[in-house]
Amino acid sequence: MNTAGTADVPARTGLDLTPFRGLRYDPDRVGSLSAVTSPPYDVVVRPDGLLHLESADPHNIVRLILPQATTPGTRNDQAAATLRRWISEGVLRIDPEPALYVYEQLDDEGMVQRGVIGALRLSEPSEGVVLPHEDVMPHVVADRAALMRATSANLEPLLLTYRGDGSASGATAVIERTAARPPLFSTTTEDGFSHRLWAVTDPADLTEVRTDLAGRQALIADGHHRWATCLRLRAEHPSPSPWDHGLVLLVDTARHPLRVRAIHRLLHQLPVQKALAALGDSFRIRSVDGPLPGALSALSAAAAEGNAFLLAGDGTFHLVDRPSPDLLARTVPADRPEAWRTLDATVLHAALLDHVWRIPDVPEHIAYIHDTAATVAKAERDGGTAVLMHPVREEVVRDLASQGVTMPRKSTSFGPKPASGLVLRTLDH
Incomplete structure (x- = not known):
């Protein structure tokens, strides 16, 4: 199974985050983990940045998130074939049990950002659980949807923020306890950020995170087009199915404020x-x-x-x-x-x-x-x-989103953004 439940969790009107079996690079099959990661697909500066990443390692994630071919159909088929080949060759391996993943980013100035990656149940903006703050471009959503259909995978997480109460309890407590343990891996990318990832599999920890988040609301900080894509594809698949969820990184900005850039x-x-x-x-x-x-x-x-x-x-x-x-x-x-x-x-x-x-x-x-x-x-x-x-102040973004008012597309850039390629989620089983 791709997702798994935990012990009884209270009925939720907020975020519904579930564990999943992550698909991750085998460090022994690639040059280095930093060489196979990439910024999110829409941050890669093309063509220079794309060519640089493609040459960094033959298994760099850009070959999945930004496949290069003469037609869109060929590009998507190529990405799907590449993903299947990397899985069959063991370059990408699926974790043995469902988990939530604690993810930490640390820059060379000492800024620490920690959050939790999981499969989030999708919701419409009208439900008031996940708030978009920007309009989207239909052709980009169509392009991302075609790629996701072909690969049957969430290739990179969205970045969502929520406002905790500032206390070291609930999800925050689990994240901090987990970050004190040895990680699954640690790597530093060429932008100076170090990245660490941990798997949370203990049922009590999973329940603590899910119960805490169940009453909370999130703002889409980065990934509006991917969120719109997930909603489109959910409508194409009978529920229940893995398409009811999307891959997200949730960060408590009361504890780890994000930077907002233009x-x-x-x-x-x-x-x-x-x-x-x-x-x-x-x-x-x-x-x-x-x-x-x-x-x-x-x-x-x-x-x-x-x-x-x-x-x-x-x-x-x-x-x-x-x-x-x-x-x-x-x-x-x-x-x-x-x-x-x-x-x-x-x-x-x-x-x-x-x-x-x-x-x-x-x-x-x-x-x-x-x-x-x-x-x-x-x-x-x-x-x-x-x-x-x-750049726009985060308070302005959140205030408009809470009113149901979306900003012009590409109005803000929240960061640091999660690196693509650290953990993927398959949707075909």
Whole structure:
């Protein structure tokens, strides 16, 4: 069985997290665990990052989460065949008994993040158990769904957060006790993060975690498209089935606050000077000195006073702020809370992309990139425009999500994100 129950757990109106038999790399069959991991599929900076990861080890997880072939169907079939081959060859092995997995990330500055990985029962946003905070792009959901259908697997976990009461009890107590034991493995990836994983199989521990989480609500921090994909595929399979659950990492942000960073936009077909000229007098435009850290400081200062963006791609930086009230009144929908109407992402998409620049939100025109320097470098190399964003505060995200209001897609980047390739979940038995 892929999932397993534990001792009696109270009826739950909140999170329903169950153990599963994890599919994990055999350390003796790969060069190193760090060489087979990857950032989440949508964080890999293509094509440079993808090629780097593919060459790191022939069994790197990107060959499953971002298979490369000429057509989507061929890519997905290739990923499914690769997964089956790695399992048959023993490169990936399924754990002998169901478990929840405690996962720890530690960066080189001493920041520790711990959470628990499990199979979470899926729920619709209307149920108020798992709250999305961003819109999704239908073509991405369709792409991820096709890959998941082909592989019958959860290839990487979503990142969800919840707010505990700050006490060392329940799930927190189990996580801390478990982290004091020797881990299943420990590895350090090239980004400087060390990763450790433990299996929790004791029935009493499993019950303690599940009982604690049963009354809690979670926010999707990273993985909106994967969550939407899981919901789509659940509807395609008669219940009960393994498709009723999705693979998640749950982190208590009362104990381990996440970092919130911006996701930047790369406008492939819009040169910087053309972008600036189109603004007219609808924004204030100022040149700011580099290098990049100094320009980002100027963006931060401007963002504290209102909507602000940093444009780059022509070898310098241009601070764009103080949008015209008339422009905002004409372009930003008025039927949403003020916190939503004043988001930088809202103003960018409603006023700039849709109205001023008239750029369709499709991959041919817009790329979403997490790495700031990479966004600027690609814009300079390709002759496009990098639109650098300032991050949104977590409290704003959670407040809007609790109201059922979703932000424009790719508005935030919570982290650190779980590495892909540490534990997978199969769905075919």
